[in-house]
Amino acid sequence: MVAMEQFIVKTAALSKQYNDQLVVKDVSMAIPKGKVYGLLGRNGAGKTTIMKILLGLAGASAGEVLLFGQSPNKHPEVYSRIGNIIETPSFYPYLSGRENLKVFSKLKGQVQKDSVEKALKLVDLTQAEHKRFANYSLGMKQRLGIANALMNDPELLILDEPTNGLDPIGIAEIRKLLKELTEVHGKTILISSHQLSEIEQIADIIGILHNGELLEECDLEKIAQHNQRHISITVSDIHQATRLLEENLHLTNYTVDGNNTIKIFDFSFEPQEINRIFGKNGIEVSSLFIGSVNLEEHFRTITGGVGIA
Amino acid sequence: MMVLSSICILLALTCLYLTDRLRKNKQQIAQAMLVLEDIGEGNLDRKLIIEEGSDVAELCFRFNTIVTDLKQQLSGLQVSENEYRKLITSLSHDVRTPLASLIGYLEAINDGLVTAEEQRKYLHSCQAKAFELEKYIDTLFEWVKLESGERRYQFETVDVCELLREIVSDWIPRMEVQFDYEIQIPEKELYCKVDTAAFRRIVDNLLENSLNHSQGNKISIQLVQQNQQVQLEIADNGKGIAEQNLPRIFERLYKEDQARGSKGNGLGLAIVRELVAAHQGEISVRSKLGEGTRFFVTLPE
Amino acid sequence: MRKVISAEWMKLKHNRIFAVCSLLTLFASAFMVFKDLVIVESPIEDYRFWLPTVYLVVGALLSIMSGFIITFLLQREYEDRTINNVLTAPTSRLRFLLGKLAIWLIWYVGTLIGVVIIYTIGGWLIYPDTFGLTGTKSLVTTLLKYCLLAFVAAIPLLTVSVMQRKVFYPTIMIALAFTGIQMFAVNMPYKFARIIPWSAVVVQSLGELPFKDDLITLGSIFLTGIIGFVAAYWLFKKQDL
Numbered sequence: 066m067v068a069m070e071q072f073i074v075k076t077a078a079l080s081k082q083y084n085d086q087l088v089v090k091d092v093s094m095a096i097p098k099g100k101v102y103g104l105l106g107r108n109g110a111g112k113t114t115i116m117k118i119l120l121g122l123a124g125a126s127a128g129e130v131l132l133f134g135q136s137p138n139k140h141p142e143v144y145s146r147i148g149n150i151i152e153t154p155s156f157y158p159y160l161s162g163r164e165n166l167k168v169f170s171k172l173k174g175q176v177q178k179d180s181v182e183k184a185l186k187l188v189d190l191t192q193a194e195h196k197r198f199a200n201y202s203l204g205m206k207q208r209l210g211i212a213n214a215l216m217n218d219p220e221l222l223i224l225d226e227p228t229n230g231l232d233p234i235g236i237a238e239i240r241k242l243l244k245e246l247t248e249v250h251g252k253t254i255l256i257s258s259h260q261l262s263e264i265e266q267i268a269d270i271i272g273i274l275h276n277g278e279l280l281e282e283c284d285l286e287k288i289a290q291h292n293q294r295h296i297s298i299t300v301s302d303i304h305q306a307t308r309l310l311e312e313n314l315h316l317t318n319y320t321v322d323g324n325n326t327i328k329i330f331d332f333s334f335e336p337q338e339i340n341r342i343f344g345k346n347g348i349e350v351s352s353l354f355i356g357s358v359n360l361e362e363h364f365r366t367i368t369g370g371v372g373i374a
Numbered sequence: 375m376m377v378l379s380s381i382c383i384l385l386a387l388t389c390l391y392l393t394d395r396l397r398k399n400k401q402q403i404a405q406a407m408l409v410l411e412d413i414g415e416g417n418l419d420r421k422l423i424i425e426e427g428s429d430v431a432e433l434c435f436r437f438n439t440i441v442t443d444l445k446q447q448l449s450g451l452q453v454s455e456n457e458y459r460k461l462i463t464s465l466s467h468d469v470r471t472p473l474a475s476l477i478g479y480l481e482a483i484n485d486g487l488v489t490a491e492e493q494r495k496y497l498h499s500c501q502a503k504a505f506e507l508e509k510y511i512d513t514l515f516e517w518v519k520l521e522s523g524e525r526r527y528q529f530e531t532v533d534v535c536e537l538l539r540e541i542v543s544d545w546i547p548r549m550e551v552q553f554d555y556e557i558q559i560p561e562k563e564l565y566c567k568v569d570t571a572a573f574r575r576i577v578d579n580l581l582e583n584s585l586n587h588s589q590g591n592k593i594s595i596q597l598v599q600q601n602q603q604v605q606l607e608i609a610d611n612g613k614g615i616a617e618q619n620l621p622r623i624f625e626r627l628y629k630e631d632q633a634r635g636s637k638g639n640g641l642g643l644a645i646v647r648e649l650v651a652a653h654q655g656e657i658s659v660r661s662k663l664g665e666g667t668r669f670f671v672t673l674p675e
Numbered sequence: 676m677r678k679v680i681s682a683e684w685m686k687l688k689h690n691r692i693f694a695v696c697s698l699l700t701l702f703a704s705a706f707m708v709f710k711d712l713v714i715v716e717s718p719i720e721d722y723r724f725w726l727p728t729v730y731l732v733v734g735a736l737l738s739i740m741s742g743f744i745i746t747f748l749l750q751r752e753y754e755d756r757t758i759n760n761v762l763t764a765p766t767s768r769l770r771f772l773l774g775k776l777a778i779w780l781i782w783y784v785g786t787l788i789g790v791v792i793i794y795t796i797g798g799w800l801i802y803p804d805t806f807g808l809t810g811t812k813s814l815v816t817t818l819l820k821y822c823l824l825a826f827v828a829a830i831p832l833l834t835v836s837v838m839q840r841k842v843f844y845p846t847i848m849i850a851l852a853f854t855g856i857q858m859f860a861v862n863m864p865y866k867f868a869r870i871i872p873w874s875a876v877v878v879q880s881l882g883e884l885p886f887k888d889d890l891i892t893l894g895s896i897f898l899t900g901i902i903g904f905v906a907a908y909w910l911f912k913k914q915d916l
Contacts (some may be wrong), residue, residue: 075881076445076638082914106422117915117916119763120763120765121765122759122761122762122916123764124913124915124916141767142764142765143764144763144764144765146420147765150761150765151756151763152632152756152759153756155755155756155757155758155759155760156755156757156760157686157751157755158755159689159690159759160686160688163686164685167685167687169761170426171425171426171678171681171682171685171763171765172678172682172761172766173423173677173764174424174425174426175423175424175425175426175431175435176421176422176423176424176434176438176861177435178426178431178432178435197689206759213760217421217423218421218442220419234607234788237430249449250419250445250449251419251445251449252419260607263429288895303474303478304474304475304477304478304481305478305481305482306474306478307471307474307475307478308475308479308481308482309478310475311475311499319471320467320468320471321470321471321473322466322467322469323466323469323470327474338814344646349757355737360601425678
């Protein structure tokens with residue numbers, strides 16, 4: 066049987082052409098299991114289009130999509146393992162929230178007897194469940210969308226700007242919910258946004274989409290490690306190196322790892338000082354790294370100075 | 375004639391219906407088998423999705439619940455495993471760091487490259503670092519004992535006032551270097567059921583915490599009796615703790631100063647919490663950014 | 676497939692359009708009966724000449740209403756974008772279209788049965804002496820045949836609906852066009868009337884035809900229906916939502 070797939074979502078050279086315009090160009094992205102993948106790009110960069118292609122709502126002009134390691138064209142049942150919100154939540158206006166979910170529950174099937182009730186409770190809509198959808202506030206509509214996406218406890222969530230139009234409290238609640246879904250329940254999430262500040266709080270990987278092209282995929286954990294202001298030095302003699310640093314620079318704010326590398330968190334001196342001291346005492350430095358770039362600058366560099374909206 | 379043909383038609387329809395239902399059931403079971411295979415291979419996130427009115431619905435729902443519970447248990451275990459890994463890495467750094475320069479100093483002395491004055495200074499540093507290491511290893515073992523449940527408590531009824539006085543007097547030389555201190559321990563005797571080693575550890579860790587992390591210059595230690603309970607308060611006038619972080623300070627490996635280089639391994643307060651709990655006591659903290667921190671430990675008598 | 680139809684049925688809750696369309700049709704039919712019974716001075720002598728007027732009226736009503744029904748069924752889904760949620764359930768595009776077709780048919784047949792009952796009663800009331808069982812049999816069989824054939828010929832409305840997406844007037848206009856052709860069938864030259872599917876409905880239902888003409892009319896109607904559905908499916912399958 067199929068081995069446990071490492072990547073829940075994988076695209077290879079995905080392209081989409083509308084009329085004469087290429088709105089998605091050669092996008093190859095990979096989303097590992099259990100991670101939150103943030104698709105970051107300005108409005109019109111192609112985020113929603115990509116998501117629609119992933120969900121089978123639009124067809125790709127070229128390229129390949131693999132969901133759970135399978136081609137959705139040959140195995141459309143993979144869609145039952147995905148929950149989604151695309152654009153603004155779409156429900157039948159003259160049906161109540163509950164009735165709406167019942168309709169979709171009928172189409173999807175259920176994983177528990179009370180799937181609908183549980184979903185409504187999760188997003189705190191139990192009191193409004195009998196109100197017509199047309200009378201819902203924007204926040205409530207968004208929450209119903211999330212309830213629908215979460216209804217059968219899917220393994221993959223594809224969310225198109227789920228916090229759009231929500232107030233700060235609503236946004237914080239959703240962020241909390243999403244974090245819990247990945248950390249506690251191991252779900253994989255693909256989320257799109259045009260705001261870096263919002264996405265960097267929750268994403269593990271950020272894919273930068275600019276004019277239909279995927280410029281870069283950044284692993285935030287790695288960046289965070291590098292981003293802390295510090296100096297990393299790999300030396301030939303760790304014992305003497307640390308002694309010298311303590312003695313001459315009175316450095317105490319540092320750590321040592323098993324690879325002969327010293328990480329210094331003190332900036333009360335010039336890095337050249339270190340080289341001078343080491344050089345004078347015959348200690349060789351095999352690598353020096355200064356971590357000080359922050360995420361915003363990083364993205365600006367990649368998008369060629371344009372930055373994200 | 376009419377009756378006969380209508381009965382025939384009815385029978386035919388019933389047959390059709392039953393056949394269809396049977397076919398549907400077989401189909402659903404086949405689909406379920408595929409999902410079960412996947413779950414068997416380790417993907418515990420799969421769920422059986424089934425129509426509510428199906429004959430096998432109850433079965434599938436029950437199965438889903440079982441798998442969910444199983445997954446939760448597994449997650450819990452994985453979280454513990456991850457924490458252990460983090461702990462090991464963290465302590466590995468915390469042990470290597472003082473050790474590196476310690477060896478450096480000793481090497482320098484051994485190579486005879488230093489003056490008598492420098493040698494004295496170096497040995498002083500070495501001693502300090504060796505103590506640091508000892509403390510870290512103490513903490514580590516304390517933690518391991520607590521986690522594995524191997525810590526044995528010996529509860530005896532002692533006068534906590536006298537005990538506290540003893541512990542604090544050992545600390546005075548360290549405290550007076552940078553802190554003004556105020557000690558208020560009642561003259562009379564207050565008896566409590568405590569494990570003396572654990573109590574010492576509690577006080578040690580709290581004082582360690584204030585001394586090393588508060589960045590203040592005043593510390594106060596108080597012991598009072600309050601409705602059948604003994605309350606120990608340790609307060610400092612340091613930088614305080616932000617309100618949103620307050621509930622987290624007792625978590626394992628939690629460090630307020632997120633910069634990796636800061637001293638401490640994040641276990642001190644977590645150990646205190648465990649030990650206090652073992653005494654059936656309670657620990658709480660009150661603090662505001664910039665206004666110092668107060669720890670309260672209450673133990674039943 | 677059953678769950679698709681079931682879900683479609685659930686979507687109709689609180690819905691007024693279906694009820695309104697049915698009621699309008701039934702009310703209009705009842706009014707026609709009432710008119711012939713009470714208002715008109717000298718009604719048509721023989722019920723056999725009265726019946727064709729019935730067929731044409733009913734056919735026209737159902738045809739126009741179908742335009743509204745099919746528009747409502749599909750256009751709303753595009754506009755509210757609920758179609759996205761339905762398709763990602765997942766529901767195959769084929770089943771989605773079949774479901775819509777099925778609900779349309781259910782509405783159609785349901786209303787048709789109501790109309791048949793109304794006119795049967797009407798027949799008995801207007802022609803108490805002559806109508807009898809023969810009249811009833813004639814009315815029921817012909818009306819059912821006429822309207823069901825009209826339904827098949829109207830399936831291209833589904834195609835238009837898929838093409839128009841959110842916009843609503845093309846289907847309504849085309850439904851009116853179909854209706855117009857139907858009504859005009861009796862005035863058309865026979866050669867054309869039997870080939871054009873919507874007039875062929877009239878030709879096939881109202882007369883005894885030679886075998887060749889039977890083939891032509893029925894062929895035209897069913898071909899239109901089949902091509903209509905296949906085209907709708909093909910366009911829908913390719914559609915980007």
